[in-house]
Amino acid sequence: NVAHGLAWSFYTGYLKLVLPKLGDSIEQYHVKNVSILRHRDSWRLHILVPLSAFIPDKLEDADQRVQFHDNLPEIVIDRAGVRKRVYKHSVYAVLDHQGQPQHCVVEYATPLQTLYQMSQDSDAGLSMEDRRQQVLLFIHTLQAILENSVECRNRYQLIVLDDGCDQEAELDPYFLSKEILKKLQQEE
Amino acid sequence: NVAHGLAWSFYTGYLKLVLPKLGDSIEQYHVKNVSILRHRDSWRLHILVPLSAFIPDKLEDADQRVQFHDNLPEIVIDRAGVRKRVYKHSVYAVLDHQGQPQHCVVEYATPLQTLYQMSQDSDAGLSMEDRRQQVLLFIHTLQAILENSVECRNRYQLIVLDDGCDQEAELDPYFLSKEILKKLQQEE
Numbered sequence: 001n002v003a004h005g006l007a008w009s010f011y012t013g014y015l016k017l018v019l020p021k022l023g024d025s026i027e028q029y030h031v032k033n034v035s036i037l038r039h040r041d042s043w044r045l046h047i048l049v050p051l052s053a054f055i056p057d058k059l060e061d062a063d064q065r066v067q068f069h070d071n072l073p074e075i076v077i078d079r080a081g082v083r084k085r086v087y088k089h090s091v092y093a094v095l096d097h098q099g100q101p102q103h104c105v106v107e108y109a110t111p112l113q114t115l116y117q118m119s120q121d122s123d124a125g126l127s128m129e130d131r132r133q134q135v136l137l138f139i140h141t142l143q144a145i146l147e148n149s150v151e152c153r154n155r156y157q158l159i160v161l162d163d164g165c166d167q168e169a170e171l172d173p174y175f176l177s178k179e180i181l182k183k184l185q186q187e188e
Numbered sequence: 189n190v191a192h193g194l195a196w197s198f199y200t201g202y203l204k205l206v207l208p209k210l211g212d213s214i215e216q217y218h219v220k221n222v223s224i225l226r227h228r229d230s231w232r233l234h235i236l237v238p239l240s241a242f243i244p245d246k247l248e249d250a251d252q253r254v255q256f257h258d259n260l261p262e263i264v265i266d267r268a269g270v271r272k273r274v275y276k277h278s279v280y281a282v283l284d285h286q287g288q289p290q291h292c293v294v295e296y297a298t299p300l301q302t303l304y305q306m307s308q309d310s311d312a313g314l315s316m317e318d319r320r321q322q323v324l325l326f327i328h329t330l331q332a333i334l335e336n337s338v339e340c341r342n343r344y345q346l347i348v349l350d351d352g353c354d355q356e357a358e359l360d361p362y363f364l365s366k367e368i369l370k371k372l373q374q375e376e
């Protein structure tokens with residue numbers, strides 16, 4: 001089951017390593033920058049999980065009300081022979097309908113890009129229907145792992161995006177910003 | 189099948205992106221540094237694939253004749269909302285029994301660390317026997333993908349390490365350097 005492995009890979013190869021350091025990274029960022037992430041309950045990595053598995057590389061391409069602000073200080077770790085491998089997270093300003101920004105640390109769940117690309121490559125043997133199932137399995141598996149993880153407790157927020165089966169053409173152009181703002185409000 | 193997804197993820201999320209840029213990265217490195225990677229046939233990413241899936245984070249811990257030399261210039265790509273995500277490869281000096289160094293770009297296949305960690309975590313449902321099967325499936329799947337990949341042609345070299353079932357305690361302390369040197373000789 002492809003998604004089972006991708007969820008474990010996302011946890012052991014990334015979230016388990018970086019989430020414990022996220023608080024320090026934000027505090028370090030606030031030393032030289034205005035305390036832009038004001039609510040400590042929002043000092044989490046917001047992980048976007050689109051059911052379509054369709055993931056743009058720039059959040060602005062999904063919704064122009066989500067605007068890159070800055071990167072947090074890098075986390076550097078020796079990994080599997082790569083010396084000083086770099087891990088970083090991006091801070092975004094998310095605007096409401098009045099143009100008021102709220103800032104947060106957010107990114108897409110990168111492993112879903114693998115599912116999307118596999119469904120496009122006939123050699124991979126993953127149909128569109130399979131892909132949908134695998135996204136649900138990914139979410140299910142990841143939630144179970146994270147709930148049992150001491151390292152990750154309170155440091156993440158999964159934002160599942162019900163963005164239709166495939167193309168986002170039918171969606172509200174401000175769907176992403178509204179979904180993120182909803183979640184930020186719940187945190188405060 | 190966990191390994192099937194990990195192989196596709198390693199390809200679509202890493203090798204397909206970085207291997208096309210490897211030649212330029214090495215040329216750029218040679219501008220300011222002695223042309224340390226002299227044989228163009230060795231301008232490949234040497235990917236270490238241990239059958240045990242046991243992967244140290246520093247190659248020196250596996251074999252003191254494999255010594256970090258320098259990192260190649262970074263490759264920077266916007267990925268899934270992370271602005272300027274950094275990818276890099278490390279150059280190592282690999283010594284023979286006379287202490288003569290040959291340099292190459294080498295690292296372990298990171299997804300195998302996920303398999304190893306899954307086999308250690310009872311929640312993941314992967315036994316030691318399963319793990320062995322999954323490593324073989326990973327190699328098989330990855331080889332098939334890479335052979336059909338235009339982007340990766342001639343830019344990689346898989347080095348399968350038959351390092352026993354689990355602990356490397358029984359091995360020659362210079363097993364890794366010898367295996368890498370054998371492969372480098374074949375390339376020249």
Ligand SMILES: Nc1nc(=O)c2ncn([C@@H]3O[C@@H]4COP(=O)(O)O[C@H]5[C@@H](O)[C@H](n6cnc7c(N)ncnc76)O[C@@H]5COP(=O)(O)O[C@@H]3[C@@H]4O)c2[nH]1
Pocket residue numbers: 009010012013014015080082085086087088109110111113114194197198199200201202203270273274275276295298299302
């Ligand atoms: N050697 C090496 N150097 C790299 O820079 C690198 N980047 C990815 N990979 C491996 O390629 C495959 C695809 O990567 P993807 O980004 O889709 O998933 C990644 C991604 O979702 C997340 N992740 C890892 N590193 C980062 C990072 N720096 N920023 C954001 N997410 C990351 O966690 C997953 C597992 O990572 P790894 O377990 O390190 O192995 C990956 C994976 O097997 C790398 N391998």
